Amino acid sequence: MASITRAQDPDELTNFTNPGDINSSCYGCHKIMDPIAGAFQSYGDFGEYLHKEAGTTTLSNVYIRDGKRWNNQDNPLRFHPGDTWYRDNLIPPGFNDKHMNTSQDYWYKTLQRKENYVDATQWLANEIVNDEQFLSGTVKFWYPAIFGSDPISVPVNTNDPDFDQRSQIYLYQQTLINKLAQNFKFRKMNLKDLLVDMVLTDQYRALDRLDINTNIELVAGQGVLLTPEQLDRKIYAITLHHWNNMSNPDSNHKLLNDFYYYYGGIDSDEIDKRTRDITSLMSLVIQRMNAEFSCRMVMDEFVLPRGDRRLFTVVDDLSSVPALAPDTAEGVYKIDLDNIRHQIAKLHFDILGEQLDDQDPEVSFTLDLFTQVWTKRINDDNFSDVPSQNSEDMMYNEYCNTGGVDWDRNVWPYKNPEQTLKAWQAVVIYLMSDFKFIYR
Template identity: 30%
Template sequence: MSEVRYLQNLFKFTRVLLTLITVTLSACGGGGGSESSSESRVSSHPGASTYAAYCSGCHGSQGQGLSASALNDITDSVDQLATTISETMPPADISACEGSCASDVADYILTAFTGTDSEDGDDDGQNTDDPSDLASFYSQIIEPEIVQTKCVLCHTNGGLAQDTNLILSAGDNNATHNLDVFSSFYSSDSSTHAQILSKARGGSAHGGGVQFTCDDNDFKNLESFLQMLGGAASPGDVICSGSLFEGVSLTSSRETLRRAAIIVAGRFPTDDEYTLAETDDSGLRTAIKNLMVGDNFHEFLIRGSNDNLLSKALAGDGDLKFADRHDVHYPELSNRSYAANIASQDGDEDADGEFISLLNGFRYAGAMAPLKLVAHIVENDRPYTDILTADYTMVNPDSNIIFRSGVNFDNPEDLTTFKPGKNQGQILENDDTVVVREDKALGPQILAHGGFIDYPHAGLLNDLALLNRYPSTDTNRNRGRARFAYYQYQNFDIEKSAARTTDPDDLADTNNPTLNNPACTVCHTVIDPVAGAFQNYDDSGHYRGTTGGLNSLPTSYTKAQDSPYQLGDLWFRDMLEPGFGSQGETITEKDNTLQILAQRMVANERFAQSAVSFWWPTIMTAPLEDAPEQITDSDYHPKLTTYEAQQETVAELALQFSTGFYGGSPYNVKDLLVSMMMSSWFRAESSGASLSSDRESSLASIGIGRLLTPEELALKTKALAGAAWGEIIDDSRIDPRYDNLKNTFNTTAVPQFHNIDNCLFLSGSSSIGGENKSYKFLRSKRF
């Protein structure tokens, strides 16, 4: 609620309370004589002596608040405050200070405690610069601190919010105009008051996300401003409620460690680990972090990474293929395929099978490489920024051959072993390359080439599997890759940042609308420069993969009759130049644009936030709550409360992550995971008091309500029973450890686990009490 209403209610409550206990007038003035103002200018004020006599004992000599509220953040006008004093103060005798007395005390409070001066020369006794006056309050507080620092970043002509009804003007001397815009917008609909406050907190499909929380002074000022606009009819505090976790108890250190161990280590803690955890919070943090070793923790990292990157879809024999056996950009691959085909024609029955084994091992390595890179960085306590800046990839014995990485492996037959290595196996198909394609059945043979390229590794950004997992087309022009990069590494979903236009004229525009039409540029000015940073990679992920090796531009652009293409171009001339950032910083480097993009992305504060968002579901099972959109929905307020609380936690964790938790190294993922499991989001257990329906809804799936994933359930079963449920080790597979969830888990009954598109579910039927029942579920609740 606004400061005005808060103060009025507090005064009324104080009056009733003091009347009930028959406190005399001196009770609110006692002790005031021992305090004095340090500034002569205010000590001589006509209201100073009255304040000292009747008010300072409760409100403090400096308005700091003692037994009553503080007064140094009041935003009332002199008249408003004088009326409140005249009607409610002092509590024991409200007639003791009325008229000029109340005005003098009100003026003294504003002058002494808020820094607002009332000039003697004012004809009407009002301070024309008093921020409590609507226009002054807006121009002094709302315009500079909220509108010009936040709102105009999107709510302007040409901005992300240009299609909304709130279009403001950026720059100085626009306060009067912007106030008129706000006033008109406010009066346009009866729900606007709540909508503005909701959007400021990130709700109601606000493309700008969270701008303020309920505890922010800017939010309180915005609420006061809206109440001034609405006057007596304004709805007051319709958005904010108490803390989400107020009155919620947390699990014990012992239980917290037990749950953490099942999740990250697939086992139960030892007695020594329990003892360490029960010493204090520091001991619990240490005990949890000490769990983060071994094969099960490695698999935890692989699962968490794949749930976001989805690269394992390329590992099998499905529709998503990685690496063509005839790929002339990789001579070790295409020439070995050619040799195997020749040998097969000559009667060697094993030749093609041996090559297929190599190809499958290479495909498996490619699919696993991005996941193994993340795991390598986390397990070795490398800074998480390496996921984008690493100048290497991860190779197994087979990809080591194709990439010519030169890495030594103790057991070349173990394809599940990965080590850091460089891609040194690609060539450009330029004039120096001699490719023979005599027989289609044999495939191409590379007789000569101009040398292997120095592949400009940029971590996950140009990982071959991810470039294939998120390909491009002639018309998409790397925008899908840019969207993925923003989403995964900047915690930003471009598709939710602005509403799509439905204007028929905009939809019919054929004059390069993504560059020229404001209805399109609202998003394309953000995404297209990052798409340009992928300029060196063709639709299949090759570095400058066109015939000739000059670029990766499609022939539909370079060969078109009216194409603006010129020899030497790397990017489309009818799109924005490669770059990154809200200020439109271009990337001028030609050969390694993604490396520059990686440096700029990790330097942005959104990178740390994206890490929290990336790993949140691995600990909490459910992803972060999306901002609710319809304020009229019955569950809107509890969802908004959860969303805002989560976003506040994300911001806090991201800041600590980027600077280091408890004096530790910056960007350490293990420390981030520990802090997540130390939080109320993981440890919330119960509430001793009855909960409102909204709070009950908000807390329903938080804390111990977390569900086990199928993999975690299998590991917990093994930890309890000593054996996995129907465990099968299939040595015919590249990695038999992954077979547990891909093959049938059998008991003596009918139920079976199935794997469809990498989604695990249990289905079957049983006869209970003579009745046949069918069932299906995805997860098992933690117990």
């Protein structure tokens, strides 16, 4: 809390034991915090609800014990049966200088009757929501979720090398927050409207520096790294597969478990800041994900009838090839270049969100990748009947994470002498490791 400089003087720390004392420098922050703490009076240290004294209080054992030990009638500042808050607290429960009914006066039935609340936290929630600062506070709460990082704190050291730059950004962000907050108020605090307003800002939508003014160029644009939680959901939304143990669809999602911290996850304790800059180790998580995930995902797609697939809805099956196969090659071939190209354009849209014409150069580059992998394999005698032996191609030491699928069955799609499965897998890896897939 930056309301006031926290006590620095050992003399003061020695002599003041109650941070609610108005003469202490602790008071600057505690006058805000303590009343709010008082509104949580029905809940114990671990969230228990009125768990002491026959369900009447949550106050500290020491306070209750001392109140019972001494004749409380002689000491109005000690605990009395039925109390829900500390009598010796110098700052009563409340919010923003407004006091809530407390101690022996305060009892949930009384409140329920008088003010239509069943608990003090409901009173507090109502007060918070009706405070003007709730508007900008809400914008700031959602800010990192939408824009990828918290708004910067006010620059204070004029000698810092980036002081001017940070000042510009700070002013821009504060102006934006205020504007969004006023719109939020105007729209009767409808959160959906606020989120829409946020994604309609230049900061969120800008793709090119022509779109915006120079003040926000350094924080605007594509390039917010997805968190492990977001990437996990994106993978499923696009592929209908989770990255987990392929043989057990109910197993833990690897991005949220095995590799969670390596990919920048937080535990909200020792690790409480999300990693926003990708590292080499994080890029290996993406590589591992594609290595484990892609072959099985592509195969599972082609097992299904075309109409039931998620991604490969253009090409009929794995017999579609981009060019004439060698005379010696086995298999059923259908030269289907147009559909392969169209399929690739669709994958660019489904996976990267790129809306490309079939003749777009990016589609052509991806088609080149498909063709190179296919050509290499179709012209290699070692691949004449691969993969058809089992889940492992011994010649190329290549393994598909089938999760128990029996590749010994000499049937399509496990038997793929047309050599298109690995070509499509290469395309999927190429797209699912792209900047536009792991950032937004």
